Amino acid sequence: MANILIAGGGIGGLAAALGLAGRGHRVTVLERRESFTELGAGIQLGPNAFHALDLLGVGAQVRDRAVYIDELLLMDGTTDEPIASMPLTGDYRARFGNPYAVVQRSDVYEPLLEGCRSHPRIELRGGRRVVGYEQRGQGSGEVIAVLSDGERLSGAALIGADGIRSDIRRQLVGDGDPRVSGHTIYRSVVPVEQVPEELRWNTVTLWAGPKWHFVHYPIGGGALMNLAATRDNGARTAVVGQPAGREHVLDEFPELGATPRRLLELGRDWKAWVLCDRDPVDTWTDGRVALLGDAAHPMLQYAAQGACQALEDAVVLAESLDCCEDTVVQRLEKYSAARRERTARTQLVAREIGRRLYHPAGEAARERDAMLRSLSPGGMYDEVAWLHGVDLG
Template identity: 50%
Template sequence: MPSQQQFLIAGGGLGGLATALGLARKGYSSTVLEQSSRFGEIGAGIQMAPNAFKTFDHLGVGDRARRGAVFVDEMVLMDALSGERIAALSVGERFRKRFGNPYAVVHRADLHASFVEACRDSKRVDLQVDSQVVRYTQTEDVVTAHLRDGRQVTGIALIGADGLRSKVRQQLVDDGEPLVSGHTTFRSVIPTEKMPDDLRWNAATLWAGPKCHLVHYPLKDGKVFNLVITCHNDAKEAENGKPVSRDEVRKHFMHVNARVRQLIDHGEDWKYWVLCDREPIQNWVEGRVALLGDAAHPMLQYYAQGACMAMEDAVFLSHAIEKHGDNIKQALIYYNRGRAVRTARVQMGSRLIGEYIYHPAGAKADVRNATMSAMSEEEYFAEFAWLYDGQDLPA
């Protein structure tokens, strides 16, 4: 049984596990309460920017996380109508030197498994499955998580890392359902030999078109390619990994260049998600309870930063606890204040780049092509610095 001196973490996604690892590094114990019957991740690839690698090193999983990563050569932006290359940023030596870390793509399951492995290796982390948190109660000194099966677990703080539909947020913020963006994402993974020859690039590639975009990159030592393609079809209902036929996927991309459209024909077992986010909020703490990751600041995927932000939260939180550990409530407020502006900026920016870089048409697309093709490497570095440099921990 967990001791009351433990932190409770609702949710064993990347954010929750990173929190447990961060706290363990500072000498604190935690119990991770995961609703599923096993620890795992759905979906295939995930992009990891230099700021993610900075967090891996803070969390002590740098080597494990790097093991499964594919280090791409470039980030490439293509015009999905004309088929022309708009811009490419090399993420080789100069990029790594500038940001101190690489840009990589990783299989979600591999990354998550390396976090689970690190948690299991730690004496300070207790992983519990079949443990859905439905609500909490707290006194001056402790907080109790109430589980769906009637169990109650008590600790010194509760971190709600329970994702987009967080029960902890429901009670703490009470701001209803997430906002349905109307953007639908279809995902598939294909063996590299099925990837069209002329698209087998060691790059994180984005084809941007009117109300749609297509992303592909290699995974698993280049053995497979991850396809993530999105259309703004005004979908009304949130969905999360529902199977969909290839013909249905194809229907939404008939207007894009044939060269990239062929990706859809090669994809198998397509699944789709209808993307959601929320408006940024200033406060995500109540006494001994705080939110983290998607529970605190769910965002559209366009900066490819949701998981990176959840891990940065975890690093900042463990720093806050180390700094104010004798006063947990103050530590949580310090964490919230330290993270709210940066994460809100990514939430808001994700919507904006969705509109102006990923999905514009006509004159707006011309502006994108003209400005982004004219930018130098230094200008791209300057543009990304606020994000990829990560967040320094205050003294």
């Protein structure tokens, strides 16, 4: 089988490595950081993510770390009144075949990393940033990964899983810097014992307001509470993990009602990000090079599908490359064709969710409330079936 290079050792890159090695390929993962670690706090995993994790062989390990929540709850962040809820237990799990859960990013990353480290056909190399690639004609059977220190490595294929600011995408697509959304998100994680018992809800709760929203849910096996507050403040410069003072964060959300205010006040050591994404593109491949995860389809967090879609990518990529080295080019194109429409829809829906569901004001907010309140649980499941249901191309 083929020797495949992967640029990027995040969730998507490691998932791709496991999937490809499971098909008999030799895989080298090239990570720009010296060590393989995953930063970030809480993420949500839909049933489609668990389906992919099971196919990659790490579903049980992630399930052991996950918190299985009872419902997705949308609240009016100014009045403390409920707007709508989507139950996530019996009927939901029966329909979609898997649970909905929340985890720390490390709860997904570490099982993937352990699987890669124990696999005889996977090599993990830290401190190796891939800055570009060269090809010697599609028929040569070789692509060259060019590293930042000048080293060159050859393989039958190169997978760019190097994130939203991907060097591989820069060469392959050439669409410049990511799109700055104008939304700033502040994140904090607090021990659950600091949360009043009456506020320890086993839900993903979103408090919606005009041009802002606040989300909280348990992670770390229920030992921690993840807090994330987002403001549509017109930010135009990308910010990544910048410390933010507690008083500044509280001042950004003066309209919060009494209950969400109590939770927001618990946050300490806040960090800020200005959210970015990109427009969908049709071109994911260039000969023996293909994109995956945030390098292919970076999206806003509002659909809670970034990691889920990267995991799906990994499964479809492995299935597409389940054959011979001399058909790699065609099989990468097959992978891209299988994934483009679904991920593009998810990217655009994530933007629309922020605008229409999380941040409206006045009459637009009243229309949202009426629409959501008209839906039964089954009707809500119909709305998310295309996304939460299994669709691996």
